[in-house]
Amino acid sequence: MTVPVHPPPVTAAARTFEAIYQAEFDVVTAYFARRTADPQTAADLTADTFVAAITSFATFDRTKGTARSWLLGIGRRIFAQHCEAVTRGRDVVVRMNGRRALSGDEIDDLVGRIDAEREGRELVAAMAALPALDREVVELVDLVGMTPKEAAAVLGVSSGAVRIRLFRARGKLRGQA
Structure with a gap:
């Protein structure tokens, strides 16, 4: 049985x-x-x-x-x-x-x-001159679509630090274009 x-x-x-x-x-x-x-x-x-x-x-x-x-x-x-x-x-x-x-x-x-994701890889390549944390901030906010607060949680930093890094990194990237 x-x-x-x-x-x-x-x-x-x-x-x-x-x-x-x-x-x-x-x-x-x-x-x-x-x-x-x-x-x-x-x-x-x-x-x-x-x-x-x-x-x-x-x-x-x-x-x-x-x-x-x-x-x-x-x-x-x-x-x-x-x-x-x-x-x-x-x-x-x-x-x-x-x-x-x-x-x-x-x-x-x-x-x-x-x-x-080709454009995303091209952006990641263009970001090579940025510090590692700045690259990750730009990717999480601009490519993934996270809020700075969510990106801060992923990276283990404050949301204020993410906003400052994002502002500076975007400025550097615009200067490269």
Whole structure:
């Protein structure tokens, strides 16, 4: 005799995370598409961000910021870890052994997203002369569409500092054009 297996009930937290995932997936993917032209890397970094988010979802506090700022803060750390691993050369073996090959449709979709972020990558390249924090402020506010307060939460600085950096960085970028 077999005992019927019933899936566990879906919790409110699971529904909330799913809604956040669906609402912010494109934003997180675009964040990484501005940083790499490789679809597999963009997909992996996006997946890593959501894995880190779901494992720490119990600590997410909406009173401290939006889901978008929380996810991009995680994405920022994931990207920094990725860059460090690539720089040290450790990433190659791990990535090749643990990555799922993308299907043709997935690659086409990510290539389209990467193409759509071409202007964003051009802006990121133009910002190379700016200090790192200024570059991130411009990206979060002007490309992602965050408020200075949300960007401040992602970067761990005051919203006043973000506004000042944004004003100065925009002036420098206008001077380059």
